[in-house]
Amino acid sequence: MEHWDVVVVGGGPAGAACAAAARQADPSARVLVLDRAAFPRDKVCGDGIAPEALDVLAGLGIDPDGLTDGYASVPRLRLRSPGGTTVERAMHRPASVVPRAVFDGRLLTAALSSGAELRRHTVRRLRVRPGHVEVDDVLTAGVVVGADGAESVVRRAVGVAPNRPAQLAIAIRGYAAVPAGMDGVQAILTTEQRWPAYAWSFPLGDGRANVGYGELVSGGVNRAGLLAGLARLLPGVTVDRLRAHRLPLSTGRPRQPDGRVLLAGDAASLINPLTGEGIFYAVLSGALAGAAAVGGGDAGAAYRRALRQRLGTHLTHSATASWASRWPRGMDAVFRAAADDQRVFDDVVRLGLADGRLTGRTLTTAVRRLR
Numbered sequence: 001m002e003h004w005d006v007v008v009v010g011g012g013p014a015g016a017a018c019a020a021a022a023r024q025a026d027p028s029a030r031v032l033v034l035d036r037a038a039f040p041r042d043k044v045c046g047d048g049i050a051p052e053a054l055d056v057l058a059g060l061g062i063d064p065d066g067l068t069d070g071y072a073s074v075p076r077l078r079l080r081s082p083g084g085t086t087v088e089r090a091m092h093r094p095a096s097v098v099p100r101a102v103f104d105g106r107l108l109t110a111a112l113s114s115g116a117e118l119r120r121h122t123v124r125r126l127r128v129r130p131g132h133v134e135v136d137d138v139l140t141a142g143v144v145v146g147a148d149g150a151e152s153v154v155r156r157a158v159g160v161a162p163n164r165p166a167q168l169a170i171a172i173r174g175y176a177a178v179p180a181g182m183d184g185v186q187a188i189l190t191t192e193q194r195w196p197a198y199a200w201s202f203p204l205g206d207g208r209a210n211v212g213y214g215e216l217v218s219g220g221v222n223r224a225g226l227l228a229g230l231a232r233l234l235p236g237v238t239v240d241r242l243r244a245h246r247l248p249l250s251t252g253r254p255r256q257p258d259g260r261v262l263l264a265g266d267a268a269s270l271i272n273p274l275t276g277e278g279i280f281y282a283v284l285s286g287a288l289a290g291a292a293a294v295g296g297g298d299a300g301a302a303y304r305r306a307l308r309q310r311l312g313t314h315l316t317h318s319a320t321a322s323w324a325s326r327w328p329r330g331m332d333a334v335f336r337a338a339a340d341d342q343r344v345f346d347d348v349v350r351l352g353l354a355d356g357r358l359t360g361r362t363l364t365t366a367v368r369r370l371r
Helices: 013-025 051-058 064-068 100-112 153-157 223-233 279-293 296-324 328-340 342-353 360-370
Strands: 002-009 031-035 072-080 086-097 117-120 126-128 133-135 139-146 168-177 185-190 197-203 208-216 240-248 261-263
Touching: 002 013, 002 279, 013 031, 013 051, 013 100, 013 279, 031 100, 051 064, 051 086, 051 279, 064 100, 072 197, 072 328, 086 185, 086 328, 086 342, 100 117, 139 153, 139 279, 139 296, 153 261, 168 223, 197 223, 208 223, 223 240, 261 279, 261 296, 279 296, 296 342, 328 342, 328 360, 342 360
Parallel strands: 002 031, 002 139, 031 117, 072 185, 139 261
Antiparallel strands: 072 086, 126 133, 133 139, 168 208, 168 240, 185 197, 197 208
């Protein structure tokens, strides 16, 4: 069987970042990306790209402008709380909106230019040996990184249980004409009905928007309920290319085990529980996994330490905020505080879309508005 230093299962943002990072950490490493799909391919997602995700990729030598060229840079974000409080402000840095069929293909191409290789293959079985990992009895790897999404085969193969229903969301997404009054604005809209749930509209810059709606699986939602939620929060919008997907939230993320198998992105349940955002987590965890993967047998422990150092505090804060958000009055107070103070707004955005924290300023101002 042929041998590779690092095998990355999945060529999406987590996998592409992982491959680029492994080659950056060790230019002599033989890195292979396996994916069951041919690129370009669609991926069910909101298509929003936080600037912090592009920062991570720039650190891997990938040009952010080449990834977003021709698509919208969106400077403003509108938030609506469950009680109807609306705040719209300029974000500290504009976000981008790029269809995943475009973004993922461009990112994978950039990663392969670093010297990684790509092969179309559906992974079905792993065997972890003391000195390597066997993949489908056709190749071996010093380290395997599972970046194969919410239904990760790699995660199942190493015995990591899936998220429980209360830690798992489901969303439906399609494309529509930009809703009235939302051109040039990213919008995240919540409601007290079936809370916690939200809809979004992210403009592509060509008159269309990526629109969708999601809520927790534990609420018993079905396709009809998702469509009803979308129609309730974005009335009058005619949507095409509707597809649904599951979101394993970071509140249910597993402990990264020691050894030669790593999990990144959605496969590691790295989805923000407040917003459903996952691309920032994907490229960051992929980059950390790639840097650790070239270490061989110590990769699991090294990657776990890197994740804890880089994201540990943020993940604790986002989980706490997600728990607190179950009380809509608290969410209303936070949104009123964000409407009062640009700094609070920036804190809230960074917590929901990148690696921010619950700051004392946000908590103090929200308590005042709650009263």
